[in-house]
Amino acid sequence: MPSVAVLVELLRRDTSGGHVKCWEHFAHSAARLPERLPVDRDGTPLDLTVYFLGDREHVEPLGPHVRLVMLRPVLSTAAIRSADSAEDVCDLAPWHPRLAALLPRHDVWHLTHSFAFATTAVRLDRHAARRSAPRPRLIGSVHTDVPLLAPVYARYLADRWLPGTHPRADDLLARRAETRLRRRRDRLLAHCERVLVPTPEGRAELARTLGPHRVAPLRRGIDHDLFRPDPTARARLAREYGVPADRPLVLFAGRLDATKGVPLLAESVRLLRAQGTAAHLVMAGSGAEEDTVRRLLGPDVTLLGPLPQDRLARVYAGCDVFAFPSRTETSGNVVAEAMASGLAVVLPEGARTTRWLTAPGRDGVVVPRDDPLAWADALRPLLDRPAAREAVRHRAAATSRTSHPTWDRVLAEDLLPVWSRPARTPRRAPRAGRASGTHAP
Structure with a gap:
């Protein structure tokens, strides 16, 4: 097996989103199951380094051959985020010199984004090709549809930095941002010999530009030990956060902004409460719409802020329904987490998140239209009829247990076969100590 570098150019924190958590899970799987990983002719197991952005440079070893490395950004986006600062921090630099010094020790460079880490890797590879030097294998994977998110965030940023601009100017800025980011993503992925995507729709989109033979699936997994039903969680949730126990x-879990459909959900809950339906909205996350939700719902909402995975798991288990109106997800792992926790999930019809359902209408509810009235109508039977709600919850948990793969399984079936293919050219082994989790990078 080769030495693999996975490049996740996002800030790693306890409350980071699904992209960061996905690679943390894969890294822990690699470290937890060394006996199940393929080995090369010399008996050396897979060597895996996952690179993130961090406030300081440091290494977190997970095992003898697996480590997480945090590198400081060169041109951080932290200073230009919108007023709520809820967007992910990334690095806009065209070149990351520290990463450039570390990458040559690895055989496989796995790109997961399209900013500083990715551009550095592609530039290094092109330089090696011009010198006829040993080259890495470049792999790519799509985790977040950044171009699809760009129009919303462009408008948020315009509101902060260019207040009072005409709506048409905001729309033009948003469209240009989406177009440029999509071209940038596709240009970088074109350098990869294989690109991994989570959905058939994503696979079809990239196959048109890259060719079907270069695009393969990369599923998302679930930790069934962490996310599971817990009959004691409701009382604990009421005690710790003061949520009402009588309804x-x-x-909702995720970023509180328009890309996730938060305004739609908040208005649908307001309609339900106005019509006399007993319901209380619990939101885990932060974002641009947080104050709007608070003003709209008042005592009918509890805003928990961003939560680490262990606390979030307890919140899932203490709730009844998981409503997620987002259409921007490539996969939506929060849906799998909610189902594993035994919640009745409510999703937009046709969204990629509905892939987690095996029997729509039975193990989850799909809403045909993106308007508050349609969402209120979909939520009402689950809230007013406990027997109907419990039936969906039971079926969702069963689907999770029987149909949703673990992270260990996805690592073994989707990633290792791609990483372990023969390298383009022979490469020298890393020097002793370079791949050790006990040494600084």
């Missing part, structure tokens, strides 16, 4: 709890 069903509707949970």
Whole structure:
């Protein structure tokens, strides 16, 4: 097996989103199951380094051959985020010199984004090709549809930095941002011999530009030990956060902005409460719409802020319904987490998140239109009829247990076969100590 560098150019924190958590899970799987990993002719197991952005440079070893490395950004986006600062921090530099010094020790460079880490890797590879030097294998994977998110964030940024601009100017800025980011992504992925995507729709989109033979699936997994039903969680949730114990709890987890459909969900809950339906909205996350939700729902919402995975798992288990109106997800691992926790999930019809369902209408509810009235109508039966709600919850948990793969399985079936293919050209082994989790990078 080769030495693999996975490049996740996002800031790693306890409350980071699904992209960061995905690679943390894969890294822990690699470290936890060394006996199940393929080995090369010399008996050396897979060597895996996952690179993130961090406030300081340091190494977190997970095992003898697996480590997480945090590198400081060169041109951080932290200073230009919108007023709520809820967007992910990335690095806009065209070249990351520290990463450039570290990459040559690895055989496989796995790109997961399209900013500083990715551009550095592609530039290094092109330089090696011009010198006829040993080259790495470049792999790519799509985790977040950044171009699809760009129009919303462009408008948020315009509101902060260019207040009072005409709506048409905001729309033009948003369209240009989406077009440029999509071209940038596709240009970088074109350098990869294989690109991994989570959905058939994504595979079809990239196959048109890269060719079907270069695009393969990369599923998302679930930790069934962490996310599971817990009959004691509701009382703990009421005690710790003061949520009402006399009505069903509707949970949302993710960034509180328009890309996730938060305004739609908040208005649908307002309609339900106005019509006399007992419900309380619980939201885990932060974002641009946080104050709007608070003003709209008042005592009918509890805003928990961003939560680490262990606390979030307890919140899932204490709620009844998981409502997630987002259409921008490539996969939506929060849906799998909610189902594993035994919640009745409510999703937009046709969204990629519905792939987690095996029997729509039975193990989850799909909403045909993106308007508050349609969402209120979909939520009402689950809130008013406990027997109907419990039936969907039971079926969702069963689907999770029987149909949703673990992170260990996805690592073994989707990633290792791609990483372990023969390298383009022979490469020298890393020097002793370079791949050790006990040494600084």
